Amino acid sequence: MPTLGAIADDFTGATDLATMLVARGHRTVVTVGPDALSDGPGAAAVRDADAVVVALKSRTAPVEEAVGRSLAALRALRESGCRRFYFKYCSTFDSTPHGNIGPVADALLAELGERRTVVVPSFPATGRTVHEGRLFVHGEPLEESPMRHHPLTPMRDSHVGRLLTPQTAHPVRLVGLDTVRQGCEALREALDAPELANALVVVDAVSDEDLVTVCAATAQLTLVTGAAGLALGLSGPHAEAARATPASRPGDPGVVLSGSASSATRAQVAHARAHLPHRKLDVAALRADFTGAVAGLVDFVRRSWQDEPGKPPLVHAVEDLGDLEQTAPDGGPAASELVERALAACATALVAAGARRILVAGGETSGAVVTALGVRTLSIGSPIAPGVTWARAEGRAHGQDHTVDLALKSGNFGDTAIFTEAWSVLA
Structure with missing residues (x-):
């Protein structure tokens, strides 16, 4: 039975995260939408999994639709046995001034009865890092990267807090790299500070080691949010989970x-x-x-x-x-x-x-x-x-x-x- 449930706001992000989870020892299945968790042949695969990622097409959907789909996915994951949750969005924080990252995070927190979570878009393996609250793509600030020309979600500010604040009812706070580099206990203590009790907390990370620290320091949180890189610290019950055998043969069209x-x-x-x-x-x-x-x-x-x-x-x-x-x-x-x-x-x-x-x-x-x-x-x-x-x-x-x-x-x-x-x- 799965214990970790993830909600991805697009299909490429779902397989991205699932790949990381498999490498970290989680038997993982991706379902397209929440219905596949309980209906049809996919239900058996879900029961045998350690982690389930629900793939949605909600990144650029209207806010109410994105929130509704995400809540439906959360409820289906809870019914399947999941007790810890991961809201996966793109490492370039693709969104509009109104959402959908903030509204979905708010809705998931409310549904779970939780007050705070972390915001961690870093994924150093693909060149995405956050330092002093600013998101960089291969060393360029987000607004100077090719993402500024994205046809659906042009990103013209690299400051994650400024991007997120108009989208959420929660205060947005930052925990910097200096605290992350002090280690897991120091970071957990910083995140547990009373002034962050109701916040969405942007956490700096510029290396894989930083992400492992962030993951360990947030083990007590019911919900985390971020790119696939945050899964680097989510060790599963297996050394490495088995991968699916190909459906095709060499030479197939x-x-x-x-x-x-x-x-x-x-x-x-x-x-x-x-x-x-x-x-x-x-x-x-x-x-x-x-x-x-x-x-x-x-x-x-x-x-x-x-x-x-x-x-x-x-x-x-x-x-x-x-x-x-x-x-x-x-x-x-x-x-x-x-x-x-x-x-x-x-x-x-x-x-x-x-x-x-x-x-x-x-x-x-x-x-x-x-x-x-x-x-x-x-x-x-x-x-x-x-x-x-x-x-x-x-x-x-x-x-x-x-x-x-x-x-x-x-x-x-x-x-x-x-x-x-x-x-x-x-x-």
Whole structure:
């Protein structure tokens, strides 16, 4: 029976956290939404797990919807036996001026009858650190990093406290690196101070060792919040939990579906275009004839499987930021929405056509693809890069059950060659 329950505000974040938990010795299952905890074949996997991560698509949802989904996930986790909880958000603290990190944290605390928690977005393995309350991305302040251009959640302030204060009814406080470096007992004493009793406490961390200290010092808290890096200190009951066996075999058809506009993914797309068959989405064609344009993309991938076996084709949306800035006609969907719908439709058609390995780039795109494929559970397999892993996905689409290997890559994660090299880690 699981004792640790996590709520992730997007699908890439869910597999990111689950990968960390598996490495720390937790038998971990990811469920898509809370219903899979009690219904269908995923329920058995939940009962056998030490930790469960509920994947939501709530990061950019309206505040009330994000809060409602998160509370439903919390209640389902409690009913499954979980007694400690982890609210997982992105290490770049992706949010709007109104949420959803603060409102969800407030709601989870109230539901649990708790008054305070920590806020720890640091993930040094992916270049995210917090010092003096400011969030840095590979050494750059958040507002100077490529995140300032994010099409949905542009981040233009690196001060976590300033970002969080308008979102929460709790006071926001900071515990600095000097206290963290004094060790677990000193940090726990600082966190237990009366003036922090009702606060959301931003905690500095710039190294893995800092995160281990923070995790040990917060063991008494029912709820912690942060990026996946905080799980570094959450040791499980096993030396390392077993990983899922691949659903595919070497040589099985695969595809890369990339909807991300991040600078990291754009570089990955540029590299892959030099090595893989590739096709860029035509937003104008999608507006004119969505069904026909998707059919053309699917046909391109299927031909590529025949003509260049062993080279998973790339279907991508963005080469530069202007690709998603095309003005929609009155009442028409935004370019980003069309991209998500098109790549999700491609995924279901390609699985029906034999795809057994799919690498998806972008949090919103990953959510759309997982939803379209009717995925209920994800079992963590071989890691690809920090924050990115293969997972065995069990789902049902168009009346047919399917099992595929699925990698959900946050737009900012992975090295330049990930689209060409990720396949080698599958057995």
